[in-house]
Amino acid sequence: MCMFSADRILLLISSTLLIAYIGNLFYTKTKIPDIVWVLAFGIVLGPVLGYFDKTLFLELAPLMSTLALSIILFEAGINADIKLLIGSLRKATLLSVVTILSVILAVGFSLSTFMPSSFTLLQAMLLGAMIGGTSTIAVFGVLSGLDKIVPDIEGTRTLLMLESVVSDPICIISSVTLIRMIMMPGVSVVEGLADILKTFILSSLLGFIMGMLWAEALDKLRGRSLNYIMTLAVLFPAYILAERLIGEGGGPMATLTFGIMITNYGYIARKFGIVRNVKIDTRYLREVHEEIAFFIKAFFFVYVGLIVTISTEYVVIGAGVLALIMLIRFVVVSVVGRAVNFSRQERVLSILIYASGLPAFVMSQLPLIYDPGRQFFLDPAVYPNLVMPIVLGTVLFAAISAPLMAKRLLKEE
Numbered sequence: 001m002c003m004f005s006a007d008r009i010l011l012l013i014s015s016t017l018l019i020a021y022i023g024n025l026f027y028t029k030t031k032i033p034d035i036v037w038v039l040a041f042g043i044v045l046g047p048v049l050g051y052f053d054k055t056l057f058l059e060l061a062p063l064m065s066t067l068a069l070s071i072i073l074f075e076a077g078i079n080a081d082i083k084l085l086i087g088s089l090r091k092a093t094l095l096s097v098v099t100i101l102s103v104i105l106a107v108g109f110s111l112s113t114f115m116p117s118s119f120t121l122l123q124a125m126l127l128g129a130m131i132g133g134t135s136t137i138a139v140f141g142v143l144s145g146l147d148k149i150v151p152d153i154e155g156t157r158t159l160l161m162l163e164s165v166v167s168d169p170i171c172i173i174s175s176v177t178l179i180r181m182i183m184m185p186g187v188s189v190v191e192g193l194a195d196i197l198k199t200f201i202l203s204s205l206l207g208f209i210m211g212m213l214w215a216e217a218l219d220k221l222r223g224r225s226l227n228y229i230m231t232l233a234v235l236f237p238a239y240i241l242a243e244r245l246i247g248e249g250g251g252p253m254a255t256l257t258f259g260i261m262i263t264n265y266g267y268i269a270r271k272f273g274i275v276r277n278v279k280i281d282t283r284y285l286r287e288v289h290e291e292i293a294f295f296i297k298a299f300f301f302v303y304v305g306l307i308v309t310i311s312t313e314y315v316v317i318g319a320g321v322l323a324l325i326m327l328i329r330f331v332v333v334s335v336v337g338r339a340v341n342f343s344r345q346e347r348v349l350s351i352l353i354y355a356s357g358l359p360a361f362v363m364s365q366l367p368l369i370y371d372p373g374r375q376f377f378l379d380p381a382v383y384p385n386l387v388m389p390i391v392l393g394t395v396l397f398a399a400i401s402a403p404l405m406a407k408r409l410l411k412e413e
Helices: 008-027 034-048 054-060 059-077 080-112 121-131 136-146 152-185 189-220 227-246 250-271 284-304 312-339 344-352 359-366 368-372 384-411
Strands: none
Touching: 008 059, 008 189, 008 284, 034 136, 034 284, 034 384, 054 284, 059 136, 059 152, 059 227, 059 250, 059 284, 080 152, 080 250, 080 312, 121 152, 121 312, 121 359, 121 384, 136 152, 136 284, 136 384, 152 189, 152 344, 152 359, 152 368, 189 227, 189 250, 227 250, 227 284, 227 312, 250 284, 284 384, 312 344, 312 384, 344 384, 359 368, 359 384, 368 384
16 A cells, blocks of 8 residues: 655646547547546556555545536536527436436346345345436546547537436435435435425526626626636535535536526527627637646546456446446437437437446445444445446446447448
């Protein structure tokens, strides 16, 4: 076990950025996205060589979650075309809800049947809630390279990014509700659904209000330096306020709508009959934020590699669960896509790009936190052990296999 030092951390950051940059440059030749290289780099330094003790990095999970989700979702917001966003909202919400519900039920019945010593039905459904949604950061990482081989991807990118944003609070609130049902049998499913709806509405409203006020401020500050840094100074409190005042899962929605309002303020205001001549240097915001998002994305995947725990038994079980949820995704996309008229590109990419991420890692720790004495859970430690190979499997499939398969399938079409 090594001691942490400033030199090692700085070298880790430098080498991460270098590997991500080189991987990005060679993407067109290798067809392997940069996130795979930095993820492998983290695995080599962590569980393989033991160069870093993962204890500190595990303690940083809440910070990494807040920082990464805030930065990535803000980028999704400021780059979003509001017309495409509105057009994709119904599709994304339906796709997310049906996928998560199907995964919860399928994983619940399967694991409670084949692993009764580790899971009751509700406890197995909890694992399904943890892994049922897609990760905004992972999906963003895959899509950031996919537009180089799949043309005219903007509409599908909006759909998949919006699905990942919608799924985060649904998975978080569903997991917390199931834990409450396991530990306090009187809690009902209706209460959980009410919490999800309240979180979506109130966090979106908070993000829009703060975005509107900050858009007005940026208009007054136009031409001054440090406007981007000041925008981050408002962004992080928006995430924290949503999580603290509205509930867990509200932060991602608030930061997304905050970014949407800043770059689409004029359009949204006109829809409400308000004429505002607000001018914001959106090009400057996007260019500077792209650099920050690159760093956060790269370091996030190294972070995931560093905290991995590899076990042959759980890798095999995780592979089985992974195959099950990929089959579910195929069926769900086929049914939902036919119901709401997905394009060929939307169907193909929605099936292939299904990647979990940091929220699943964070939620997998909850049974150990809430029930360290194993009074309510048969085996609380099984959650992080299974979530790890499942998440890594979805990320690697989406990053390596999905782009190649998508290119071939769409080319045939």
